[in-house]
Structures are given as C-alpha cells and as structure tokens.
Amino acid sequence: MTHNDRSKGKLPQVPKPYWRDFIDLPEFPRLDKDIHVDVVIVGGGITGITSAYLLANEGLKVAILEAGKLLNGTTGHTTAKITAQHDIIYDEFIQTMGKSKARLYYEANMEALSFIKKTVDQHQINCDLSIQDAYIYATTEQYASKLEIEKKAYERLGIDGELVDHIPFDIDIKNALVMKNQAQFHPIKYLTHLIQIIKEKGGLIFEHTTAVNIETGEQPTVLTSKGSRVTGSHVLSCSHFPFYEGLGFYSTRMYADRSYILAVKTKKSFPGGMYISADQPTRSLRSAMVNGEEMVLIGGEGHKTGQGKDTMEHYKALETFSEQVFGIDDIVYRWSAQDLITIDKIPYIGEITAGQPNILIATGYRKWGMTNGTVAALLFRDMILDKKNAYQNLYTPSRFYAHPSLKNFLVENANVAAHLIKGKLELPAKNANDLSNGEGAVITIEGHRKGAYKDDEGKLHIVDTTCTHIGCEVEWNNGDRTWDCPCHGSRFSYTGEVIEGPAEKPLQRHDHTMLDNLTSEDSGY
CATH class of the missing domain: 2.102.10.10 (Rieske [2Fe-2S] iron-sulphur domain)
Structure with missing residues (x-):
C-alpha cells in the first residue's frame, strides 16, 4: 500500500488486508468444462488448501473450486494466531459438554498447531512462524473473577497455563491468563507453499468458479454458476458459509460477526506475545513483520454483521486505543474480518447431513480458523480414508446440546425475525x-x-x-x-x-x- 491516500498516522482511506501484499500469488483459470476427480473441494482458504494438500499426499485426485481469488476470504483477513486459547471457553465447555469433550477441543487445536509447525519444518516454509505465549487479560474485577474460574478449568483439563498480574505494556490490568507455547505466522506465505505442492502432485485449482448446488448420490456432482460440473467420490464444503446446506439448516444455527484490524507502526516497541482482552469491546494484539518492519496488529470491536453503529467508528476506536497504549507513528493498513459462530461455539465439521458421508462440511470457526480450519482438514482426511478420529463426534454437525444450544437457537432466530420485520417497516427520509x-x-x-x-x-x-x-x-x-x-x-x-x-x-x-x-x-x- 502506498502512503499517498492518507496523512501519516491517519486511517487509510480504503480497507485492505496486509497479508496479500508483497506476495507473488499464483493465478488459476476459471473452470470451463466438466471434470471428474476423487475429491471436490469448494473453497480456497486454509481449510480447502490444507485438505487438498493432505489428500494429494494420499494419492487422491483433488480439485479446488474458489468463487473469487484464492486466500482472499476470511483466511486473507485473519490475525493469524495459531492457538488453542479461544477466549474464555474451557469452563463453559466443561459445564455444557463435560470435561472429556472440553479436553478434546483443546487437544484438537493443539494437534493443529503441531501439524502446522511440523509442516513448516518439513518443507522449510519461510512464513514468519514464531512461538509465542498467548494471554487473555482482564481490566475489571468482573472479568478477573472469570479468569480465575477459567484457570481452574485449565487445571482440570491439564492445560499448561498460569495467572499473572501484569502484562509488559501500558494497560492497567487486574490479571491475565497465559497459555504457553502457542504460535503466530504469515498465513499466505504458508498456504502459498502448500498450493505449489498440490500443483506438483496433480491437484487441480480453479478460481472465479462459483459452486451453487450439489446433485447428491454415490458420486455427488458440484454444479457451478457457469454450468460446469465437477463429480467426485466426496465433496468438501470449505467455503466460509456453506454454499450448500443439505438438510443441515445452517442458516438457523449460526450467526455472522465482524471485527476490525489495524496494522500500526508504533512509537513504542512491542514486547512479544499474543494478547486478547476478556472485557468488551475486545482488543487483540500481536506483532507482524510488514515488508521487513515490525508492526502491531490491533484488532477487536466485534459485532453482528449489518447491526450496530457506523462501522468507521470501530476503526476509530482501535486507532484511539493504539495511540493510548503504543503511540502511533503510522497506520499502514486497516481491514475487517467476518466469521460465523455456532450456537454452542464449536465448529460444525463432518457430514453435512447425518447419513450423508460423501458430502462433508466445515464452518463456524468463531474467529479461530487457523487451528479449527486445520482441524477440519485433518478430520476430513481421516473420514475420507475411513480412519478413526477422536474428534469426529465432538465436531459433528448433527450434535445438539439441550443447554445452552436450544436457548441460543431461539435467541438467534428471534433476532433474525426482528431484523426481517424492522427492515420492511423502515422508510428512510434520505435521498x-x-x-x-x-x-x-x-x-x-x-x-x-x-x-x-x-x-x-x-x-x-x-x-x-x-x-x-x-x-x-x-x-x-x-x-x-x-x-x-x-x-x-x-x-x-x-x-x-x-x-x-x-x-x-x-x-x-x-x-x-x-x-x-x-x-x-x-x-x-
């Protein structure tokens, strides 16, 4: 990004994520004919690309269909933390699903972290991977108490973590909960390398190819908007929102949430680590090397998509926070991200509809897609190869926990109904x-x-x-x-x-x- 469209230190005029800059991204054609492969993968983000990499390594013929450009969706708009510390969740999971499932969620995400590290080492991928401790910090007594409860959940689940009473920069906190030995990286550098391996192993990749439906059967066929058809033994729905819902009714079981990110050249140096606030509005921090210069990625300000105040106010709030904590020398990038949140906060990964084992889906990562997307790819591989996987029942889309799932289901769909009616009644005066x-x-x-x-x-x-x-x-x-x-x-x-x-x-x-x-x-x- 040039600096010509803004004054130094001010918000860039046009939103643009950092990750795709300075990267020589490959380009791929639009699909213009019918093809047959072993596995059809819809979606060119971390889930689709990792799935294609794993399955190509197993000797399967794969095809990725991406509606736009590879890595330009949620994966290209992430903060790219690779961690199992997904906010304050483990005590809640123990209460709603039991200790064993809560532990499985932690193990699944730690295995994803381990897989990424091993893959980077194996292929010597230069993707700025670095080991970092992850912190959730509380600035109020209310959330300090919640972190104390979460620390007890860590102890019950055998999670390596501790409570501390300070973090190494200028935020007045009550306490913070640390999860040791997590990581961060540059996701596009990592996945671009996997794309090259997929190509070398005969994988097919198509951009600007929008999947719109599936003809089900023993050999399901993906239909595209331009009329081309792709048939395979399995279809993996790895698009952000499922392009095909089957009988899963996913629209009623998730809601979309947006958040905002600034890449800031700060006056004060960043001390290392990855941070997220327990209090609202959320503040997320990590460092990143931007064109050879260290900057701070400052994110947060989450809200339901299409609801709430003028979205520029969220960027301005992050700008104010950045100035107060670090001092701003320049704001080089700003962008926003969207993710889907399920009614029980665990992604849906598995059979799109119970009893339909050749159409698999992954969605609802709740803003933690670097690990959960990798979990999905590893689970898909095992399901296609008919191997046992300890996490299959945890993530299965057919699950339904009576509490709090039923309550959340009713609340979210009441929210949808209210906005449906409200929009029809409003007639703005502006012209x-x-x-x-x-x-x-x-x-x-x-x-x-x-x-x-x-x-x-x-x-x-x-x-x-x-x-x-x-x-x-x-x-x-x-x-x-x-x-x-x-x-x-x-x-x-x-x-x-x-x-x-x-x-x-x-x-x-x-x-x-x-x-x-x-x-x-x-x-x-």
Whole structure:
C-alpha cells in the first residue's frame, strides 16, 4: 500500500488486508468444462488448501473450486494466531459438554498447531512462524473473577497455563491468563507453499468458479454458476458459509460477526506475545513483520454483521486505543474480518447431513480458523480414508446440546425475525441528492427502500436493499463500503455483487435508463 491516500498516522482511506501484499500469488483459470476427480473441494482458504494438500499426499485426485481469488476470504483477513486459547471457553465447555469433550477441543487445536509447525519444518516454509505465549487479560474485577474460574478449568483439563498480574505494556490490568507455547505466522506465505505442492502432485485449482448446488448420490456432482460440473467420490464444503446446506439448516444455527484490524507502526516497541482482552469491546494484539518492519496488529470491536453503529467508528476506536497504549507513528493498513459462530461455539465439521458421508462440511470457526480450519482438514482426511478420529463426534454437525444450544437457537432466530420485520417497516427520509462523493446510505425512491452509493467520481450506484437470501433488508457498511445483511451476514459490494454468502445472487441493480426516468423530486437528483 502506498502512503499517498492518507496523512501519516491517519486511517487509510480504503480497507485492505496486509497479508496479500508483497506476495507473488499464483493465478488459476476459471473452470470451463466438466471434470471428474476423487475429491471436490469448494473453497480456497486454509481449510480447502490444507485438505487438498493432505489428500494429494494420499494419492487422491483433488480439485479446488474458489468463487473469487484464492486466500482472499476470511483466511486473507485473519490475525493469524495459531492457538488453542479461544477466549474464555474451557469452563463453559466443561459445564455444557463435560470435561472429556472440553479436553478434546483443546487437544484438537493443539494437534493443529503441531501439524502446522511440523509442516513448516518439513518443507522449510519461510512464513514468519514464531512461538509465542498467548494471554487473555482482564481490566475489571468482573472479568478477573472469570479468569480465575477459567484457570481452574485449565487445571482440570491439564492445560499448561498460569495467572499473572501484569502484562509488559501500558494497560492497567487486574490479571491475565497465559497459555504457553502457542504460535503466530504469515498465513499466505504458508498456504502459498502448500498450493505449489498440490500443483506438483496433480491437484487441480480453479478460481472465479462459483459452486451453487450439489446433485447428491454415490458420486455427488458440484454444479457451478457457469454450468460446469465437477463429480467426485466426496465433496468438501470449505467455503466460509456453506454454499450448500443439505438438510443441515445452517442458516438457523449460526450467526455472522465482524471485527476490525489495524496494522500500526508504533512509537513504542512491542514486547512479544499474543494478547486478547476478556472485557468488551475486545482488543487483540500481536506483532507482524510488514515488508521487513515490525508492526502491531490491533484488532477487536466485534459485532453482528449489518447491526450496530457506523462501522468507521470501530476503526476509530482501535486507532484511539493504539495511540493510548503504543503511540502511533503510522497506520499502514486497516481491514475487517467476518466469521460465523455456532450456537454452542464449536465448529460444525463432518457430514453435512447425518447419513450423508460423501458430502462433508466445515464452518463456524468463531474467529479461530487457523487451528479449527486445520482441524477440519485433518478430520476430513481421516473420514475420507475411513480412519478413526477422536474428534469426529465432538465436531459433528448433527450434535445438539439441550443447554445452552436450544436457548441460543431461539435467541438467534428471534433476532433474525426482528431484523426481517424492522427492515420492511423502515422508510428512510434520505435521498440520493443528500450523498457526498464516497458516501453510501439507504434512501427512498418513489416510496421504495433502495441503497445508494456515490463513488469518488460522483457516479451514483443504486441497488435494491432486499437481500437475495431470505429477503432481509441490507444496511450500509461505511467502513468497508459494502451492503451487509443483519440476518445471516451476507455481504455485497456497492454495485450489488456477492462478497460473502449465504446469498448466491447479487442485489438487483437499477440501470441508468431506470434512473433517468425517475423525477428529480423522487430521486433527489
């Protein structure tokens, strides 16, 4: 990124993740014919690429179908912590699922960490992998007490950790819980190396190839938006939101959450370690080498997609925090990330529908995709090869724990229903004439709710605000210049193209003829 679009130390005008910069990423063609392979993998992030790597190593013919560009989804927008410390969760897991399953979750994620380290060592991958202790810190008595309880859960589960009363930079804390010997890395450097190995072993990779459905059977076939078909013995759904839900009803069992990240050149040096706050709003910290210079990745400010305040305010809150704790010399990148959270906080990995062993799914990583995505790939390999895996029952999508799953299921779907109704009742007073260049908003045209964005050249882009998934009304995301759905987290560009599912079709656009026919009184021109 150049520094020409902002003043030094100010937020970059355009959101852009760091990870893809300075990397010579391979490019792949769009699929334009029918093919047959052993395993069809939909999604080109950490789960899909690791799965392809593992299965190609087993001699299977694999094909990866990526709707956009490889590594440009959630994997390309991560903080890239490789850890089993996923917030304060282990006491909760003991209470809701029992000690043995809580321990299995820890072991699964530690095995994923070990796998990544071994793979890096085996192939001598230069991906900035470094061992770091991970800290959850509390700034209030309420969360300090929760960390004390979580420490007891660590003891019950045999987790290597301890409580400390300070962290090595300027935040006044009550206590912090450390999980020893975790790690961080550069995910794109790591996965780009795996892509090369997949190619060498005969794996097929296609970009700009959108999977839209599956014809089930002994040899399931993935159907693409352009008409090409890919048939295999197994299909792995590794896309962020499942492109095909079967009878799993995943839309009703997860919700989408966004968070925000700054890459900051700080005045004070970073002392090492990885940190996340127990208190809300979340603050996440780690270092990263950006073009040979150490910077601090400062993240947090999570909220449900399409809900809440102006999203630029979340970036500004992180900017204020950065200045207070480290001092800002420059903010080099800003970006946001989206992840899906299941009703019991454990990902869904396994048969998409019980009794359908040749269509497997992985989703709902709750912002911890570097380990959980690797867990999914390892589990997929064993299921396809018909090997026993200790974590299969833990992650199976068919599970349902009466408490708190039922309560969370009802709460989340009540939230969806409320937003579905609310959006239909709102008729904004704003019109297109009110917009400045670079501004977007929901407006009213001829008594109908529409979405408008005026680009930096003054061109107006108008879309229908009805999400093409189940019909909720999207909201404008000012920080990322997108239209976001508050019901299930679908996201669209300002021109209406799908960025994130579950929506598969773009928002309806108003062409220039339609706009020209609108009266200036109605349209605000």
